Amino acid sequence: MTSSLIALETFVGFRWLPADYWDLSIPVYLYLAVVAGGAYLAGASAWFRRTLGGGGGRLEPELIRWGFLIAVVSAAGAGLAVMSHLAVVYRALLFPIYLTNFSSWITIGTWILVILSVIATLCLVLALFGEDAADAGDGDGRSLWPRAVVAKVGVLPTVDRLVDRVRPPTGALVALHAVGVLFAVATIYTGFELAIVETVPLWNEPVIVPALFLTSGVAAGVGLTLAVTLLFEREIGRLAGGYAVAVGVLSGVSLLIAGIGWGEVAAGGMAATASYSALTEGTLAIGVLVVALGLAVALVVGVVLGAAAALGRLPEPVERVGGPLLIGSFGLLTVSGLVMRILFLLAAEQHPVVVVA
Amino acid sequence: MSEQWMFYFDPNRCIGCHACSIACNQRHDRDADEDDWRTVTHLERGEYPDFQELPVSMSCMHCHDAPCEQVCPPDAIVKREEDGLVTVNRDRCIGCHYCAWACPYGAPTYDDEGLMSKCNMCLGEGPGSGHGKPPKQKPEDGGLKPSCVDNCVGEAIKAGPVSEVMAEASETAARRFENGAYNSRVIVEPMDEDSAAGMDDVADASIDANDEGAAAVPAGGSDADGGASDWLNG
Amino acid sequence: MGERRGGGPDLSRRSLLKTTGAAVGLAGLSGCVDLIEGDADRDLGRLAEAETAFGNCWMCHHACGQQLQVNDGTIVDISGVDGHPRGSAGPGTEGTLCPKGLGEMEKAHDPDRITRPYVRKDGELQEVDWDEAFAYTADKLRDLAETHGPETFLDAASWTTTDLHEVVWRDLYGTPERIGRGRHVCFGGAHLSGNLMGVGADMRFVDYQNSEYIIAWGRNIFESFAGQWEPKGVLEALDNGATLVVIDPRHTPTAQKADHWLPIEPRTDGALALAMAHVIIEEGLHDEEFIQEWTHGFDTYEEAVADKTPEWAAEITGIDAELIREIAIGFAEAAPAAGIALWTGVGQYAESQKASQNVFALNGLVGNIDRPGGLRLWQGPPFSDPFEVRDIDLPNNAADETPALRKYDEYADQPYRHTTGIGHNIVPEMVENGHIRGIYTHYDNPINDGNSEAWMNALDEMDLVITVDAYWSELTRRADVVFPEAIQLEKDTLIDYAPAWSAYHDRRWMTASEAAVEPLGDSKPGFQILRGIAEEMGWGEYIPWESEAEYNEDMLANVEYSFEEIAEQNYVILEEFGYEAWRENGFGTPTNAFQFDLDEMDAYVRSLEEVEEMEGVELETGPQWLPPGTLGELPDEEYPLHFYDTRSVFFAFGADQPLSQQRSQYAARHGLQSADYEGNYLTINPADADPRGIETGDMVTVESADGAGELMAYVSERTPPGFLTAEFGFGEGVPHEEGFNTMMLHTEGVDPLSSQPDRHIPIEVHANGGDGA
Incomplete structure (x- = not known):
């Protein structure tokens, strides 16, 4: 491919656009939004398991709280990241008034992110406070630390009472969490934000890019939730194993999609080829390795370790290193998800604006 | 009058002097260190003495399908019904730069405040001017001639309602435009066959990015004898 | 190829400089209050x-x-x-x-302009009012006249909108020393040939719109022109179906538009011209009637070209013999509606007088002179002499003075003294000898035109430097009086x-x-400045016009x-x-004919004989092929590259380099950013750049036997291997000093026949290492 690019350069004059309209805050934003979605899914799935499946394990409450907490923090981070790049922040804050173009993915995405943040916050508050939590019926895990903070302020009983007073009936809660799941999956919009940009062939893949962004981001969100939860858990139980398998599978799917996309880019036109060579030569190639490694390790560790744990067949020596191994590989997965989006930005080549044969 | 206005460019008459860029900057009081609304690019190819350098002057093309307008979240970019000009309401712009990615011509620029500004075909003077202005008038009706058009040494740049610009274009250029060359966003004259001394492989300019990139790759990718004359006809 | 950003994105991109995170976001939030006012849409x-x-x-x-x-x-x-x-x-x-x-x-x-007069007091330039500036100037002028004589003062005014300086300095002050542009620094060789042969300085322009065949000989009409009428005229001619031939070692925008671009070996124009004449005569395409009745020396010419076949010229010029034949025939067949536009390209090397003579001879050969579509002899409007209109009896105080060049033996080795009163390059020596002690400059900047180091020292040496200018530069900072015009x-x-x-x-x-x-x-108009000086000198009676407009009015007495x-x-x-x-x-001319042979031009013949003796070469009065190096320098082992300075469409003589829009577009024209570097670029072919590890954007050092300096490299195929160029008018000497004044590479080289500094200089170049920006 590189040689054909050189051939092109020899016989073609063209002008590239200065494709650096976005800074690093954008990949951070695009990433954290889906991580929030993934973390929310982790929390919500545990919630459903506990509420509907009658799961009374001690891991579920931890997963619920860590998941919603990470979702809230990630969504907030995404919001701050995107706003840091805007010229007129107040207009973004007044998005119901200003962002009127609903055919723009930024408008759609803003609503998705805001609604997800609100639902995740609600879910988090409901999971943290109230009688159940006070009774430590949900366990006494580290995920309860915000309670300690509120207790320091001295309003914990008030908050608990208040939360219980407004706590909706189970049916409504199910609906709330279900809607949340929809919006968590809707963070796939981050992929569409790029995928509709026709001038950048690296991005302009209406299936591959959104799918990749969703699977890799959700993998990272779930993986991060599990990793944080396991930080405070000695053993990897069946449930944790199940989640690990999910993360591994999602990572594997991401790897598969990225591989398909890689082929598309390599076989693309002039700008795609330029993106390809940017990704294969120089500094960015290291990033590509990091991404591939992150996804591959998460796949192997998640599926192998996770399946063993889920089936309860984790050999003891492995169990001792299993936690750190999972935490480490999912940490790497989290990093590689961000690197992947940075690569998407840095390797973005717009079609040359002028081509002379 | 609701006819779309558009630009026309004739690379054969462009001498690459950049007067258009400077005239534009001065008309709109744009500092030299800001990005230009109208740029001139010098495309080089070949090895001395089989060398060519083609100047191409470009700005916002006020596309009929305005990709920038479609992606602008706050609807700050307006594709005007009355004259087809694409203007910016900088009182709505949030500075997200999405339009820059969408634009195939690199037209949007951003000032120190981060707000977008670009060519308004001299509907007004200065960044953001032109938005909400009455329809563009022809010079004979008292409208302001776009500064780049007015100051083009070789009369290589023209602007006007589509039918008039088409009437002024060569038959080939007009036909190619009608057939969708450059996505029918701008009329560009084909390169003269006899220009560029001794160059048999006639240059052909395509001011276009939205053609599938693959179209820009010569068949087989091994056009090593320079016979790349007709692989991109816009 | 185009402006590829070097193998895709790298990590130095602007995007990476901006950090992300909450801090930035919060800063943005706190700043939002200022932005709520929506006035961004205001029309100017x-x-x-x-x-x-x-x-x-x-x-x-x-x-x-x-x-x-x-x-x-x-x-x-x-x-x-x-x-x-x-x-x-x-x-x-x-x-x-x-x-x-x-x-x-x-x-x-432009806020950078000089807007107050300055005079040198206690060694420092100090801001003064106009009265004091005039009084100071008059004192100094009187001192100079009394101590050394007014003949030691050099009028170097250029680009004035009034001719009053000649009256003030020559007629009233009484100095015979006057240096101008065309002959002395711009295109001396061609200027001299044009004048000697009988077409004056009109050989630069063709009657474009009527022409069927235009040869831009060493001219880049689309980038460097004497008014917009030139590129427009050529475009119109092309529309009319005219053939455009460009003879230039460099690929230029003019070459791009040409029907034939002849990428000639530098300084071999003379050979090409002789071969074309050979073909034209061989084909019987010459204008016998015109030659018979209106030319002198055709026999000499015919003899000179008899053996100058296209094959002979092809060896020398690198242009295919068949192409030479084609161009010669095309030109002659189109004649008289065929013209040659020639300016600095064949006017700035040591052999350029002969080379341009060979080219101009083609005009006489095909009889295109002052015929539609050919070489037009232009006629200006009938201006009146305002002094005559007002009946002012101007003295001619310089009438009895001889310019130092001819007066003193020290300059006996300057052959051009027979045809001109001064040479740009010799002035520093004259200053050293005490023959020139003062100077009046007007925008013109001698530091850019050759022997630059010596000129700077000479300006330091002079007793009185009066300059009229708009910007601070090495010249104005060295002045004793600075008048802001x-x-x-x-x-x-x-x-x-x-x-x-x-x-x-x-x-x-x-x-x-x-x-x-x-x-x-x-600031004041130049007319008022000269009038102010004159009044203070007691010459007020001779300049009764209150303003330039009044003076102009008297120039129009006949209109x-x-x-x-x-x-x-x-x-x-x-x-x-x-x-x-x-x-x-x-x-x-003395023969009243167009002269192929300059044997009747006595002063020229004397120059020629002196050059023969000095250089040990045989020179003819008629057209003659002088290989490069006969009088000028050739690249050698130490300085293997050939340097020549060029003009861009953005700048004129350095006078407008401070303007930001031009600098920005000049950088953009090279696909670079003026924010990084605002100097001139050294254009170098990859064949020379690659072995030296030079890439576009690198700072490089250019070195000749006489000087060195730094500028940014621009690697491009538009210039041939071995031939490097940079735009004139940058660096030391001009108001915006970034970049390199390439005439700092120059000291002694001149065309001994015309005095034109030889701007073709052997150099070596090496990368400075590190990033230029």
Whole structure:
């Protein structure tokens, strides 16, 4: 491919656009939004398991709280990241008034992110406070630390009472969490934000890019939730194993999609080829390795370790290193998800604006 | 009058002097260190003495399908019904730069405040001017001639309602435009066959990015004898 | 290839500089209050209220008409004047301005301009008022005259909008020393040949619109022109089906548009011209009637070209023999509607007098002189001498003075002294010898034109340096008196600098304008400056005109228009003048014919004999092939590369380099950013750049036997291997000093026949290491 690019350069004059309209805050934003979605899914799935499946394990409450907490923090981070790049922040804050173009993915995405943040916050508050939590019926895990903070302020009983007073009936809660799941999956919009940009062939893949962004981001969100939860858990139980398998599978799917996309880019036109060579030569190639490694390790560790744990067949020596191994590989997965989006930005080549044969 | 206005460019008459860029900057009081609304690019190819350098002057093309307008979240970019000009309401712009990615011509620029500004075909003077202005008038009706058009040494740049610009274009250029060359966003004259001394492989300019990139790759990718004359006809 | 950003994104990109995170986001939030006011959409609305005014562009002094919009004392828009003789393609066509001309708007309000007079007191330049500046100047002038004589003062004024300086310095002060541009620094070799042969300095321009065959010989008409009428005229000729041939070692925008680009070996123009003559005579395509009746020395010419076959020339010029034959025949067949435009390209090397003589001879051979479509002999308007109109009995105080060049034995080794009174390169020596002790400059900057180091020392040495300028530079900082001049847009100007060549090929014309805006700060028109000096010197009676406008009025005594009437419409077209003026006037040579052979030019013959003796070469009075190196320098092992300076469309003589728009576009033209570097670029072929590890954007050092300097490299195939160029007018000596004054590479090389500094210099170049930006 590189040689054909050189051939092109020899016989073609063209002008590239200065494709650096976005800074690093954008990949951070695009990433954290889906991580929030993934973390929310982790929390919500545990919630459903506990509420509907009658799961009374001690891991579920931890997963619920860590998941919603990470979702809230990630969504907030995404919001701050995107706003840091805007010229007129107040207009973004007044998005119901200003962002009127609903055919723009930024408008759609803003609503998705805001609604997800609100639902995740609600879910988090409901999971943290109230009688159940006070009774430590949900366990006494580290995920309860915000309670300690509120207790320091001295309003914990008030908050608990208040939360219980407004706590909706189970049916409504199910609906709330279900809607949340929809919006968590809707963070796939981050992929569409790029995928509709026709001038950048690296991005302009209406299936591959959104799918990749969703699977890799959700993998990272779930993986991060599990990793944080396991930080405070000695053993990897069946449930944790199940989640690990999910993360591994999602990572594997991401790897598969990225591989398909890689082929598309390599076989693309002039700008795609330029993106390809940017990704294969120089500094960015290291990033590509990091991404591939992150996804591959998460796949192997998640599926192998996770399946063993889920089936309860984790050999003891492995169990001792299993936690750190999972935490480490999912940490790497989290990093590689961000690197992947940075690569998407840095390797973005717009079609040359002028081509002379 | 609701006819779309558009630009026309004739690379054969462009001498690459950049007067258009400077005239534009001065008309709109744009500092030299800001990005230009109208740029001139010098495309080089070949090895001395089989060398060519083609100047191409470009700005916002006020596309009929305005990709920038479609992606602008706050609807700050307006594709005007009355004259087809694409203007910016900088009182709505949030500075997200999405339009820059969408634009195939690199037209949007951003000032120190981060707000977008670009060519308004001299509907007004200065960044953001032109938005909400009455329809563009022809010079004979008292409208302001776009500064780049007015100051083009070789009369290589023209602007006007589509039918008039088409009437002024060569038959080939007009036909190619009608057939969708450059996505029918701008009329560009084909390169003269006899220009560029001794160059048999006639240059052909395509001011276009939205053609599938693959179209820009010569068949087989091994056009090593320079016979790349007709692989991109816009 | 184009402006590929070097193998895709790298990590130094702007995008990576901006950090992300909450801190930035919060900072953004806190700043939002200021932004709530929505006034970003305001239209400047500067044009609606503006009034129209005119100018005649003086950025390169070729006077294209300028139409201005002036809003409350500020110029808010500038463009060309339709139908202007210099700024359009002729009647009914649109007038435009080039980047330089557009830039005069910025210059009018440029805060960097000098706006107060300065004089040197206690070794320092100090701001003074005009009265004091005039009194100081007069004192110094009187001192100089008394101590050393007025003949030690050099009038080096250029680009003035008034000819008053000649009256003040020559007639009143009484100095015979005068140095100008064309002969002395611009295109000396060709200037001399044109004058000796009988076509004057008109050989630069073709009667483009009527031409069927245009040869731009070492000329880049689309980037470097004497008014917009030139590129427009050539474009029109191309539209009319004319053939354009460009002879130039460099690929230029003109070459790009040409039917034939002849990438000639540098400095071999003379050989090509002789071979073309050989073909034309061989094919019997010469104009026998014209040769018979109107030329001198054809036999010599015929003999000189007898063995100069295209095959012979092909070896020397690198141009295919068949192509030479084709061009020669095409040119001769189109004649007389065929013309050669030749300017600095064949005027700035040591052998350029002979080379240009060979080229000009082609005009006589095909009989295209002052015939439609050929080499036009232009005629200007019938200006009156205001001194005669007012009946002022001007003294001629320089009448008995001989220029030092001819007066003193020290200059006996300067062969050109027979045909001119001074040489640019010799002035520093004259200063050393005490023969020149003072100078008056006007925008012209000698530091850019050769022997630059010596010139700077000479300026330091001189007792009195009076300069009229708009910017601080190595010249103005060295001056004893700095007069800030109003620019053309700030004064009432009747263009009397050669209002001849134009898009109106058979009409005389005039162009004028009244001040569009007030002079910036305390600056004054040059006329007032000279008048102020004269009054202080006690010559007030000779200059009774209160203003340049009044003086201009008297220049128009013979014309039916008043100054105001012309200024109101910017230009007027006067009576017709016919072709073939030589039928009535002859060629103004001793033989009254167009001279192939210069054997009748006694002064020239004396120069020739001295050069023969000095250089040990045999020289002919007729056309002759002088290989490069005969009189000039050749690249050698130490300095293997050939350097030559060029012009860009953005700058004129360094006078407008401070303007930001031009600098920015100049960088953009190279696909680079002026924010990183605003100097000139060394254009170098990859074949020379690669082995030296040089890439576009690298800072490099250029070195000749005589000097060295740094500038940024621009690697491109537009220049041949071994041949490097850089734009003239940067670095030391000009107002915006970034970049390199390439004439710092030069000391002694001249064309001994014309005195033209040889701007072709052997060099070596190496990368400085590190990033240029």
